[in-house]
Amino acid sequence: MGGSTPVAQNRASAGHKLGQLVGDWFEKYVAWPLLSDVAKSLDLYPDSRFNMRSCRPGGKVMWPDLEGNTVDYDVVFELGGTDDKIGEIVAAFETFWRRGIRHSKDKARDDSGKLGAIRDTYPTARMLCIYAAGDFSKPAKDLVKSRGLELFYIPKRDILEVWEENGVTIDYPDKADETSKAELADLAAKALRQDTDLLQRIADSLWDRLGATEKTRMTDVVRARLSAxxxxxxxxxxxxxxxxxxxxxxxxxxxxxxxxxxxxxxxxxxxxxxxxxxxxxxxxxxxxxxxxxxxxxxxxxxxxxxxxxxxxxxxx
Structure with a gap:
């Protein structure tokens, strides 16, 4: 009886593991390359957990706020930053993937609160943005915009389809049992182990779909924010x-x-x-x-x- 508990726990977490897989892919292969290019085009230094710096050995991108709390952000643009020196923060981004629409307003509230804290602390933090993919409700979008933040959003359908085009199914019915979710998670993990370039090809498929306008649009918005x-x-x-x-x-x-x-x-x-x-x-x-x-x-x-x-x- 006791021996069945780990299996049940593994199955119960299969949906979460699949979501984590897609979320990590979105942050590393979609958001970070895009934002890094945007920063460099504006002569700013891009920072994220994927960027190793001697002046930030801990891994996370941490910035203190007015309350004395140290908050980590997914991507930060710095003015005058280098691999060896922290610059002035001019932009901060939170990125995420949400398969389901439930609790998306809570996520919007949490992330906009994190970004708002940096705005209240640094006069140079002019561009604050949530870059989201998946299901994101209208109330969640309205909340982000009401707090003066930028929102870039890629619909769930586009994400599901580019993974499917590359032979990996990541979607399942809302009422799917845990065994079905575990099977999808296992198949996805197996495909990634067998093909180390698969995640990049899925990202390339997404960019083929979105076109060059996504980068241009993001660059224009950041430039406009800084230019005010x-x-x-x-x-x-x-x-x-x-x-x-x-x-x-x-x-x-x-x-x-x-x-x-x-x-x-x-x-x-x-x-x-x-x-x-x-x-x-x-x-x-x-x-x-x-x-x-x-x-x-x-x-x-x-x-x-x-x-x-x-x-x-x-x-x-």
Whole structure:
């Protein structure tokens, strides 16, 4: 009686294993190559668990948020990043495959929350995106968009069909028993063991179906997000004064002179830094020290200069 438990557990997890197989394939062979190419086309450094770096030996792509939590992301674009140095985060992506539509709104809520945390922490994190494949309900899509995130979506039908075209069945009726699911999982695993190039060919089939427009569309969206530059800056010295600036350079001149800091005569005052972007986004951080204020503005300035260089290059 006790000896039958492992078999039952293996069968019960067969659907999950099959979903994990497809999800890992989607992240490694579809999302990561696409996003890596997009980042490089914009002179940004792409990072994921598939990219080994001496400055990030742990494997996961981890970034701290305002609450002191360290959150891992599937793909991050960095400005000024290298294999040896962490740069400024300018984009973050979550990718996933969902075979069924159940709980897709919960998934959307979780992932959009992770991405929102990075937006609230870094003024340079301008592009936040969920790249999903499979069944994703309309309420889930609406939730993602309502939180100001980008959503790229490949329908379940396309994924199932390209796997089928390459001789691997990954779909099953919703009421299929665990034995049937286990048989599909075993057949898929066997096919992959016998053909080490199969996963890449399935991805190639998907790209043949999607066409080159998918990469172009993604690149255009990222570029547009980054190109929505700051149009107004505000610095508040908490409980003291409110200052507005029309340009990044005006803020930098104010910070460089340090005259206001000397005037208030108190390096322990707290500052609030607010930036309004051209696409309507607003970044705000409170409780900043003078040094933190200077660093935030310096980091954002690097991104502004980078985008201006990209624009000039496009005009040539």
């Amino acid at each position: 530059l700051p149009r107004n800056y505000t610095i508040d010295v908490v409980d003291f004064v409110h200052l507005e600036f029309a340009s990044r350079i005006a803020v930098q001149e104010f910070i460089d002179r340090g005259e206001f800091l000397q005037q208030v005569g108190d390096t322990h005052r707290e500052y609030r830094y607010t930036v309004e972007f051209g696409d309507g986004d607003v970044f705000e951080r409170s409780g900043l020290s003078w040094i933190e204020l200077r660093q935030l503005h310096k980091n954002l300035g690097r991104l502004v200069k980078h985008v201006e260089r990209l624009s000039q290059r496009a005009l040539k």
